[in-house]
Amino acid sequence: MNRLGQxxxxxxxxxxxxxxxxxxxxxxxLQVGLLAGPAQAQEAEPxxxxxxxxxxxxxxxxEDTSGTTGLxxxxxxxxQSITLISEDFLEATDARTLGDVAQYTPGALFxxxxxxxxxxxxxxxxxxxxxxxxxxxGALDYEPDFATLERLEIVKGPTSVVYGxxxxxxxxxxxxxxxxxxxxxxxxLLGGSWDRWRIEGxxxxxxxxAETVHVIGIAVHEEGDSFMQRVGSAxxxxxxxxxxxxSAGLTGYIHGGYERYxxxxxDGIPTLPDGSPAPVGRSFFIGSGDFELVTPVVRxxxxxxxxASSALSVSLKVNYLRSNTTGESGxxxxxxxxxxxxxxxxxxxxxxxxxxxxxxSGVYKFDDLGLADSFITVAANYQDYETQxxxxxxxxxxxxxxxxxxxxDAIEALFNxxxxxxxxxxxxxRLRYFTLSTQASIKVAEPLTLLxxxxxxxxxxxxxxxTGPWQDFSGDSQTSLRLAASLEPVKGxxxxxxxxxxxxxxxxxxxxxxxxxxxAGEQYEVGxxxxxxDRRILLTAALFDVRQANQARYDQTIDLIDRYAPVxxxxxxxxxMQAVGEITKGWQVNAGLxxxxxxxxxxxxxxxxxxxxxxxxxxxxxxxxxxxxxxxxFVGGGIRxxxxxxxxxxxxxxxxxxxxxxxxxAGYDFERFRVQLNIKNLFDKHYFVNNYQTLFYGNVVGEPRxxxxxxxxxx
Numbered sequence: 062m063n064r065l066g067q068x069x070x071x072x073x074x075x076x077x078x079x080x081x082x083x084x085x086x087x088x089x090x091l092q093v094g095l096l097a098g099p100a101q102a103q104e105a106e107p108x109x110x111x112x113x114x115x116x117x118x119x120x121x122x123x124e125d126t127s128g129t130t131g132l133x134x135x136x137x138x139x140x141q142s143i144t145l146i147s148e149d150f151l152e153a154t155d156a157r158t159l160g161d162v163a164q165y166t167p168g169a170l171f172x173x174x175x176x177x178x179x180x181x182x183x184x185x186x187x188x189x190x191x192x193x194x195x196x197x198x199g200a201l202d203y204e205p206d207f208a209t210l211e212r213l214e215i216v217k218g219p220t221s222v223v224y225g226x227x228x229x230x231x232x233x234x235x236x237x238x239x240x241x242x243x244x245x246x247x248x249x250l251l252g253g254s255w256d257r258w259r260i261e262g263x264x265x266x267x268x269x270x271a272e273t274v275h276v277i278g279i280a281v282h283e284e285g286d287s288f289m290q291r292v293g294s295a296x297x298x299x300x301x302x303x304x305x306x307x308s309a310g311l312t313g314y315i316h317g318g319y320e321r322y323x324x325x326x327x328d329g330i331p332t333l334p335d336g337s338p339a340p341v342g343r344s345f346f347i348g349s350g351d352f353e354l355v356t357p358v359v360r361x362x363x364x365x366x367x368x369a370s371s372a373l374s375v376s377l378k379v380n381y382l383r384s385n386t387t388g389e390s391g392x393x394x395x396x397x398x399x400x401x402x403x404x405x406x407x408x409x410x411x412x413x414x415x416x417x418x419x420x421x422s423g424v425y426k427f428d429d430l431g432l433a434d435s436f437i438t439v440a441a442n443y444q445d446y447e448t449q450x451x452x453x454x455x456x457x458x459x460x461x462x463x464x465x466x467x468x469x470d471a472i473e474a475l476f477n478x479x480x481x482x483x484x485x486x487x488x489x490x491r492l493r494y495f496t497l498s499t500q501a502s503i504k505v506a507e508p509l510t511l512l513x514x515x516x517x518x519x520x521x522x523x524x525x526x527x528t529g530p531w532q533d534f535s536g537d538s539q540t541s542l543r544l545a546a547s548l549e550p551v552k553g554x555x556x557x558x559x560x561x562x563x564x565x566x567x568x569x570x571x572x573x574x575x576x577x578x579x580x581a582g583e584q585y586e587v588g589x590x591x592x593x594x595d596r597r598i599l600l601t602a603a604l605f606d607v608r609q610a611n612q613a614r615y616d617q618t619i620d621l622i623d624r625y626a627p628v629x630x631x632x633x634x635x636x637x638m639q640a641v642g643e644i645t646k647g648w649q650v651n652a653g654l655x656x657x658x659x660x661x662x663x664x665x666x667x668x669x670x671x672x673x674x675x676x677x678x679x680x681x682x683x684x685x686x687x688x689x690x691x692x693x694x695f696v697g698g699g700i701r702x703x704x705x706x707x708x709x710x711x712x713x714x715x716x717x718x719x720x721x722x723x724x725x726x727a728g729y730d731f732e733r734f735r736v737q738l739n740i741k742n743l744f745d746k747h748y749f750v751n752n753y754q755t756l757f758y759g760n761v762v763g764e765p766r767x768x769x770x771x772x773x774x775x776x
Contacts, residue, residue: 122596122642128195128378129214129234131223131438131500131514133424137590140512140545140557142168142603142637146213148238150651153697153726154685155739155769158204159233164701164722165683167653168217168231168637171703172676173752173761176390177292177327178354179204184217185607186633186659186677187230194237194316194362196380196418197224199446199492203322203356203384208261208281209300211236217637218584218605219563221541225442225496225518229563229582229609237316237362240265240275240304245775253769257285273306279318287325288343288765290469291350294324307365315363322356326388329752331396331759336714338749339396339465343762346469347404348391349476354409358384372426379419386412391476393463394758400466404457406479411451418444427503434510437501447491448568455483487527490568494520500543508550512559514543520566522576534576539564553594558587569613569625577627582609598642607633608662615755629663631674652684669710676754678704678719685724693730698723708756717760720748735773742766 126143127133136143144166156162160171160180169189172181179201182189191198217231224232244265251259261281268274281298300318307313327348330339339345364378389408396402422440427433459478463471500514519538525531545559565580588603611627639653659674673679681704687697701724706717723744728737742765749760 122592122599124212126214126216127424128236129192129216129223129232130220131422131440131498132502132512133374133426133436133438134502135592137553137555137592137599138510138547138549140547140559140588141561141586142217142588142601142605144168144215144217144639144653145641146215148207148211150685151207151210153687153737154699154724155726155741155771156207162213162215164681164703165651165653165685165699166215167639167655167681167683168635169215170678170681171750172754173329173750175328175752176354176392177294177324178202178356178386182233183677184215184228184230184233185605185635186657186674187607187609187612188228189215189230190220190224190228190232192224192232192234193360193380193382194364194378195234196362196378196420196442197227197232197444197446198380198382198416198418199414199444201384202386202412202414203320203358205235206281206296206298206320208263208279208298209238209318211238217603218559218586218607219541219543219561219582221518221563221565222498222500222514222516222543222561223440225498225516225539225541226444226492226494226520226565227563228565229580229584229607238277238279238300238302239314239316240277240302242267242272242275244275244277247773247775249771249773251283251769251771253285254767255286255288257283257769259283259771268303275304277302277304288767289327289762290344290346291348291473292325292327292346293350294322296320296322310368311365313363313365315361317361318359320358320360322358323353325350326352326354326390326392327761328390328392329759329761331394331402332756333396333398334714336708336716336756338760341465343747343765345465347393347472349389349473351477352389352391352406354386354388354390356384356386358382372429373423375421375423377419377421380417382414382416384414392758393472396465396759400464401462402465403461404463404472404475405461406455406457406476407452408455408481408483409450409452411449413449414447415449416444416446418442432503434504435502437499439499440497442496442498443494444496445491445493447489449489451485451487453481453483453485455479455481485527487525488570489525489531491523491531492520492566492568494518494566508548510547510549512543512545512547516541518564520579522566522568524568524570524576526574536566536579539579553592555590556587557589560585563609567611567613570623571626572616572619572624577613577625578611580609580611582607584608593642598640598644600640602636602638604636605634609633610663628661629665630661631659632662633657633659647689648686649688650684650686652682652686654680654682656680672710673707675707675710676751678706680704687726695728695730697726700724706751708751714756717749717751720746720763722746722748722763733775735771735775737771737773739769739771740766741768 158180163169163171170183172183214234220227246264249261263279265277279300284295286293298320302316304314360382362380367375391406393402393404420442424438427435496518498516502512504510522534523531541562543561547557549555563582567577569577584607586605591600610630613625616624616626635657637655643649661669682702685699689695701722705719708714722742725740745766748763
C-alpha cells in the first residue's frame with residue numbers, strides 16, 4: 062500500500078480514505094547462537110572433485126562491518142550492538158522476508174505487513190532505516206530476495222554520526238552478493254505448502270586467466286498461493302555483478318538487478334471494538350482476488366576501494382534504487398458486533414520511491430605514528446530521496462458497508478462493484494541532504510580506547526499536494542555526536558559505554574498540512590562482547606536507554622489523507638543478549654533475548670505521561686540450533702517467542718496474545734548435492750500480528766504450519 066515508512070522515517074503512512082492507525086530473565090551463558098544448518102558460512106570453500114562441500118558457520122564473525130558503522134574495527138570492538146545474519150542462516154531457516162529475520166534477531170520486531178507489500182521492522186521499538194552496501198535508501202516497498210545478498214547487518218541504536226539522518230532505533234544494511242575466487246555456482250529447486258515453488262540459479266567465475274575480474278549472475282522465479290483464500294504471489298529476480306582487482310591496492314565493483322513482485326493485496330481483518338478477533342477462520346479474506354499490486358524494482362550500486370598505503374584507505378560508493386507500486390487494493394475497517402464493517406478500494410496509479418545516494422570516505426591509521434590500533438575517519442555523503450503517490454478512491458454504488466457473516470464471496474462481490482471515476486488524490490515528498498562526518502578512535506592505554514564522532518547534516522524537505530505548488534519545510538542544519546569508551550582487559554573481551562544522538566527529518570503531515578518537525582533523539586548504552594580466540598562464538602549483552610522527541614502518532618483524517626501529531630518525548634529502555642557461533646564441532650547455535658520498556662515522558666495530553674506505549678511487545682526471545690552428523694546428515698530447530706502486545710493505554714481493549722513458534726529442519730549433503738526439509742510453525746500455532754498500530758484496521762493472521770523441500774546442486 063502507499064506506505065513510505067513508519068514512525069516518522071523517510072516517509073509517512075498515507076492511507077487514502079482510512080485511519081491508521083515478564084520481565085524475562087536469562088543467564089547469559091545459556092544464550093547460544095545464530096547460525097543454522099551444517100552449511101552455514103558466508104562463503105563456501107571450493108570442494109575438490111568427489112569431495113563433500115564443507116562450510117564453516119562461524120566464519121562470518123570476522124566480516125568487515127565498516128561499511129555500515131564507519132569504523133574499521135572487528136565486530137567485538139565496535140561499541141554498539143550489531144547482529145549479522147549470514148546468507149546460510151537465511152537458507153537454513155528458509156527465511157523469506159525481513160519479518161522472518163526480525164523474529165530471530167534480539168531487539169528487532171516484526172511490526173506487520175501493510176497491504177502485503179513489505180515487512181515493517183522496528184529496532185528497539187523504533188522504525189528501522191534501510192541501507193544497501195552502507196548507503197541509506199529510505200523506506201522499502203518490497204521484500205528483498207535474499208538470493209542476491211551476502212548478509213544483513215542489523216545495527217541497533219542511532220547511526221546519525223555516520224549517515225547524518227537516521228532513525229534512533231538503528232538501520233538494516235543489505236550487503237549485496239560479490240563474486241570472489243571460490244564462489245560456487247548452483248541451481249536449486251524448491252516446493253512447498255500452498256503450491257509454492259521456486260527455481261534459483263547462480264553462475265560465478267573469473268573473466269580472465271589472472272583471475273582478477275570475477276562475475277556473478279543470479280536468476281530467480283517463485284510463485285505460490287497462500288493459506289488465505291484468493292491470495293497469491295509471484296516474483297522474478299535478475300541480478301549481476303562484477304568485482305575486480307583493478308591494480309595494486311585498488312578494487313572496484315558494480316552490482317545491479319531487476320526485480321518484479323506481484324501479489325494479491327490483503328490488509329488484515331478488523332477486530333471487534335473490544336479488540337477481540339473477528340469470529341472467522343484463518344483463511345478468511347477481505348478484498349478481491351482480482352486486486353493485484355505489482356512492484357518493479359531497479360537498483361544499481363557500485364564502488365571503488367583504494368588502499369593507498371598501510372595507513373591510508375579511501376572508499377567511493379554510489380547507489381540508485383527505484384520502485385513503483387501500482388494496482389488496486391481493497392480493505393475493511395471498523396468492525397461492529399453485528400458483523401457490519403466499512404470497505405474501500407484504493408486504485409494506486411503511482412507509488413514511486415526513488416533514491417540516489419553517494420558517499421566518499423577515508424581512513425587514516427596512526428600505527429606508524431606510535432598509536433597502535435588508533436585511527437581517524439572522514440566522510441561526505443549525499444542523499445536524494447523522493448516519493449510520488451497518486452491514485453483514485455472509486456465510488457461504491459452498492460454502499461460501503463459489508464457484513465463479515467455474509468462470507469468471502471459476498472464481500473468480494475461488493476469490492477468488485479466499484480466504479481470509476483472517484484476521488485483522485487496525489488502527494489509528492491522530497492528529502493535531500495548533505496552530510497559531513499568524522500570519527501576518531503584512540504587507544505590511550507593498552508586496555509582503554511576512546512571514540513568520538515560528529516556529523517553535520519543539512520536537510521532540504523518539501524512536499525506537494527495534488528497539483529499544487531511545492532512547499533518547503535527545510536529546517537536548520539543539525540549536528541550529531543557519538544562518544545564511547547571501551548576496555549579490553551583480556552583479548553577478545555570488550556566492555557563499552559557509549560552516548561549517541563539521532564536526527565531524522567519526517568515527511569508525516571499534520572492537521573494543517575505541515576510536515577512534522579524532525580525526530581531528535583539520544584541513546585545511552587553499556588555493553589559487553591566476547592569472541593573466542595578461534596572466533597567460533599560471539600557473546601554480547603547490552604543495556605540501552607533511548608530518548609526521542611516528536612515521534613508521529615495518528616491524529617485524524619482530513620480530505621482522505623491521514624494526519625499525525627508529534628508525541629512530546631518517549632523513552633525506550635531495555636536489555637538485549639545474544640550468542641552466536643559454534644559450541645562444538647558440528648553444533649551451531651543462535652539465541653537471543655530482548656526486554657523493552659517504552660514509555661511516554663512528555664506530551665501535550667498530560668494523561669498520557671508515564672503510560673506504556675501501545676503495540677510494542679515488552680519481551681522477545683529466540684533460539685536456532687543445528688547439528689551436523691558424520692556422513693552429511695544434519696538436523697536443526699528453532700523457537701521464536703513474542704510477548705503480548707498492549708492495544709490501549711488504559712487497557713480498554715484486549716491485548717494481542719503472546720505466541721511461541723517452533724521451526725524444524727533436516728537434510729543431507731552428498732557429493733555436490735543437498736536436500737533439505739523445513740517445517741515452520743511446527744505445532745500450528747494460531748497467532749496475530751497487528752498492522753498500523755491500531756485495532757481500527759485490525760490484525761493479520763500468522764502463517765499456519767508450512768512445509769518446504771529443496772534440492773540444490775553446486776558446481
